[in-house]
Amino acid sequence: MAEFKLKKKVTLRKKQEQVNFTFDDMLKIKLFWKTIDMFDLALFFKKKDGSVGGVFSFDYRNKKSDLGSLDTFPYILHLGDDAEEPVDYSEDTEQINVASLEEIDEAYVCFVNYGAAINEQDATYSEGNAHIEIQSDSGDYFEILAESPESGPVYYVCSIKNSGGIYTLKNASQVMNLERAFEDIPGFALICN
Numbered sequence: 328m329a330e331f332k333l334k335k336k337v338t339l340r341k342k343q344e345q346v347n348f349t350f351d352d353m354l355k356i357k358l359f360w361k362t363i364d365m366f367d368l369a370l371f372f373k374k375k376d377g378s379v380g381g382v383f384s385f386d387y388r389n390k391k392s393d394l395g396s397l398d399t400f401p402y403i404l405h406l407g408d409d410a411e412e413p414v415d416y417s418e419d420t421e422q423i424n425v426a427s428l429e430e431i432d433e434a435y436v437c438f439v440n441y442g443a444a445i446n447e448q449d450a451t452y453s454e455g456n457a458h459i460e461i462q463s464d465s466g467d468y469f470e471i472l473a474e475s476p477e478s479g480p481v482y483y484v485c486s487i488k489n490s491g492g493i494y495t496l497k498n499a500s501q502v503m504n505l506e507r508a509f510e511d512i513p514g515f516a517l518i519c520n
Contacts, residue, residue, distance in 0.1 A: 350463035371514030449478035
């Protein structure tokens with residue numbers, strides 16, 4: 328496994344703020360939060376050929392293949408609800424590892440408040456201390472705070488655009504209802520009925 332030597336953490340605070348990065352063998356995307364709510368980290372994508380897909384908890388469709396694979400396409404793996412143990416045990420975490428985005432045009436990182444989604448309720452995120460950390464094996468280390476005052480069960484955190492091996496991370500920080508996420512996030516329909 329690739330060794331990570333982190334540069335100074337860069338926090339993207341404003342919507343549409345963006346930064347370029349690269350990675351060779353591994354990109355780690357981690358969601359951290361401190362509430363009683365159950366959050367599910369997901370990475371949806373649009374391939375260069377226009378088709379869509381996603382990697383997310385197998386609890387949505389009871390398909391283990393929804394967790395993805397690092398050895399075959401999509402070269403993305405959701406570690407499930409048992410991700411690496413956080414240093415602070417009062418904080419929950421989920422993680423997705425990415426080995427390659429070569430075939431992917433754009434990826435969309437989001438998380439779903441599972442209880443709010445299945446009960447068709449709105450959720451707020453301003454008090455959950457939720458944040459996403461993205462670490463590349465080339466040393467890049469980014470954080471996006473999920474602190475929007477808007478309400479809805481889906482938090483669209485950021486996108487990652489592939490421009491020939493240079494990746495642009497763009498802060499989206501947008502809370503959505505299920506209908507809007509279904510329409511606006513390519514691949515999100517995979518977890519909807």
